Amino acid sequence: MTRPSNTHSPTFSPLYQQIRELITKSLESGEWGPGDIIPSESELAERFGVSQGTVRKAIDEMAAENLLVRRQGKGTFVDTHEDPRSYFRFLRLASNEGDLLALKSVPLECWRAKAGTDVARTLALEPGASIIILRRLLQNENEPAVFDEIYLPGELFSDLTLDILKSSEMSLYSLFESRYAVRMIRADERLRAVSADRVSAELLQVAEGSPLLLVERITFTYGNKPVEWRRGFYSTQNFYYHNELG
Amino acid sequence: MTRPSNTHSPTFSPLYQQIRELITKSLESGEWGPGDIIPSESELAERFGVSQGTVRKAIDEMAAENLLVRRQGKGTFVDTHEDPRSYFRFLRLASNEGDLLALKSVPLECWRAKAGTDVARTLALEPGASIIILRRLLQNENEPAVFDEIYLPGELFSDLTLDILKSSEMSLYSLFESRYAVRMIRADERLRAVSADRVSAELLQVAEGSPLLLVERITFTYGNKPVEWRRGFYSTQNFYYHNELG
DNA sequence: CAGTGGTCTAGACCACCTC
DNA sequence: AGGTGGTCTAGACCACTGA
Numbered sequence: 001m002t003r004p005s006n007t008h009s010p011t012f013s014p015l016y017q018q019i020r021e022l023i024t025k026s027l028e029s030g031e032w033g034p035g036d037i038i039p040s041e042s043e044l045a046e047r048f049g050v051s052q053g054t055v056r057k058a059i060d061e062m063a064a065e066n067l068l069v070r071r072q073g074k075g076t077f078v079d080t081h082e083d084p085r086s087y088f089r090f091l092r093l094a095s096n097e098g099d100l101l102a103l104k105s106v107p108l109e110c111w112r113a114k115a116g117t118d119v120a121r122t123l124a125l126e127p128g129a130s131i132i133i134l135r136r137l138l139q140n141e142n143e144p145a146v147f148d149e150i151y152l153p154g155e156l157f158s159d160l161t162l163d164i165l166k167s168s169e170m171s172l173y174s175l176f177e178s179r180y181a182v183r184m185i186r187a188d189e190r191l192r193a194v195s196a197d198r199v200s201a202e203l204l205q206v207a208e209g210s211p212l213l214l215v216e217r218i219t220f221t222y223g224n225k226p227v228e229w230r231r232g233f234y235s236t237q238n239f240y241y242h243n244e245l246g
Numbered sequence: 247m248t249r250p251s252n253t254h255s256p257t258f259s260p261l262y263q264q265i266r267e268l269i270t271k272s273l274e275s276g277e278w279g280p281g282d283i284i285p286s287e288s289e290l291a292e293r294f295g296v297s298q299g300t301v302r303k304a305i306d307e308m309a310a311e312n313l314l315v316r317r318q319g320k321g322t323f324v325d326t327h328e329d330p331r332s333y334f335r336f337l338r339l340a341s342n343e344g345d346l347l348a349l350k351s352v353p354l355e356c357w358r359a360k361a362g363t364d365v366a367r368t369l370a371l372e373p374g375a376s377i378i379i380l381r382r383l384l385q386n387e388n389e390p391a392v393f394d395e396i397y398l399p400g401e402l403f404s405d406l407t408l409d410i411l412k413s414s415e416m417s418l419y420s421l422f423e424s425r426y427a428v429r430m431i432r433a434d435e436r437l438r439a440v441s442a443d444r445v446s447a448e449l450l451q452v453a454e455g456s457p458l459l460l461v462e463r464i465t466f467t468y469g470n471k472p473v474e475w476r477r478g479f480y481s482t483q484n485f486y487y488h489n490e491l492g
Numbered sequence: 493c494a495g496t497g498g499t500c501t502a503g504a505c506c507a508c509c510t511c
Numbered sequence: 512a513g514g515t516g517g518t519c520t521a522g523a524c525c526a527c528t529g530a
Contacts, residue, residue: 014499040515051501056516064310065492072516073508090491094436187491190340192482193439193457211439211457217491236438243489245336245433245463246311260518286496297520302497318497319527499525506518 019048019058027067027078028222034080034177038068041076067185081173081184090173090187090219093138093145093234094242101239103145105172106137107165108203112154119151122218122229130154134165136172137203144204145239151229156182182227187219191241196233204235213241265294265304273313273324274468280326280423284314287322313431327419327430336419336433336465339384339391339480340488347386347485351418353411354381354449358400365397368464368475376400380411382418383449390450391485397475402428428473433465437487442479450481459487 023038032038041059045052059076062068066089069077079086095101113133120127131154138146150172152160157180168175176182194214201208212233219228234241269290278284287305291298305322308314312335315323325332341347358378366373377400384392396418398406403426414421422428440460447454458479465474480487 189489191487193459195457211441213439241437243435
């Protein structure tokens with residue numbers, strides 16, 4: 001443990017940042033999985049040889065980034081997409097009427113292919129590497145809302161098939177996290193308005209050529225590693241994409 | 247100052263939250279204006295009769311919400327839209343090529359009217375209250391990017407005219423903050439894809455009926471008071487709306 | 493050099509949860 | 512009752528800024 005008194009070191013970083021790295025490593029390695037409780041602040045302080053306040057500051061930051069969740073009186077837990085609190089963190093969809101969405105995912109297709117240059121670059125793979133392509137529809141009370149085309153690295157999601165998707169009751173990211181130990185922690189989205197092509201129009205039950213919201217997303221796991229590329233066509237007749245600027 | 251030992255009080259709140267409120271009040275009252283330095287942590291601690299650590303925690307939170315800006319060695323400052331760091335906080339626009347945007351605002355029209363029911367409700371005004379309607383175009387190197395229609399409470403922006411807008415060199419929110427002491431701190435956006443009507447199409451130089459990104463924004467000042475309603479039509483041929491999900 | 497924010501510690505007590 | 516996170520304090524020292 002490098003004390004902050006190494007003033008002239010070029011690699012200086014505060015103690016609590018170093019603690020943060022150590023905790024992150026334990027998350028990456030799977031020592032503590034999604035939903036698990038992690039050791040108490042005082043235990044971690046003892047393990048790392050720092051004061052509880054320093055551990056606290058590290059955990060504070062990680063909780064602010066939704067990596068960990070604090071629960072007073074209980075302990076600190078690894079965040080999980082199973083937690084309903086996290087459910088709409090990556091889906092900024094709301095209905096015009098303002099009521100809560102009851103979304104159902106309908107998997108349409110799922111097959112394996114070799115990565116073209118675009119996908120390979122986006123997912124940081126070798127061109128020609130194995131990828132999975134997945135198409136699905138999101139419905140709100142049987143009304144189609146989003147048509148997604150999703151690209152995944154084949155290696156990480158070894159045995160993913162349409163059948164598994166169809167029989168899964170949970171959200172996609174919950175499945176990824178519980179079955180493949182791939183936890184999505186951050187995403188980057190680019191939004192554009194486009195005209196519906198024939199396929200999207202049919203699936204979303206709108207006229208061909210009508211405006212759709214195109215949402216391109218790159219999703220990252222620990223260490224800023226891209227593990228999903230997604231193009232979603234949002235029908236915004238009865239829904240809107242909600243964003244808060246702070 | 248109510249100490250946290252008032253366990254059974256229904257209005258209990260931690261000391262640092264109370265400090266937060268006090269600092270916020272000074273911001274609202276204009277005691278410290280945008281860009282100003284605020285008293286040092288130790289001064290505030292003495293003024294409020296708490297320890298420096300407690301003031302620190304209050305300021306930490308407010309800095310995380312972009313109300314204040316810390317600068318090591320200098321002091322703590324009230325955030326301002328003049329700060330280039332804050333410039334793209336409310337404009338999530340990027341160019342397809344990824345280069346930095348050089349945006350110019352072109353005011354088109356500005357007039358006063360009486361609030362209809364929609365505007366009145368959105369801005370929490372009496373129906374019939376005075377409002378200002380403002381239209382403008384945002385251009386990136388002479389290429390039209392966004393057509394905005396903006397509704398403002400007439401009372402707050404007493405003497406706003408098209409001439410003032412045209413002669414202003416700064417961003418709209420910088421003008422609001424320096425000339426009218428109205429500081430925008432948070433916004434709520436709803437995004438949809440729509441077809442370009444004749445006016446928007448002409449201004450944005452796209453074909454009528456082509457898809458545009460419609461961004462409806464309600465902007466709030468201190469105390470969650472709505473002070474702007476805005477409908478922006480974004481041309482997403484050469485630009486996209488960028489959003490990061492964490 | 494003095495003043496600011498930034499880090500770290502140690503200890504006290506409160507609030508909440510579980511047994 | 513005992514453990515957890517949450518709040519608050521006091522004091523030390525580091526890092527950065529500007530006179």
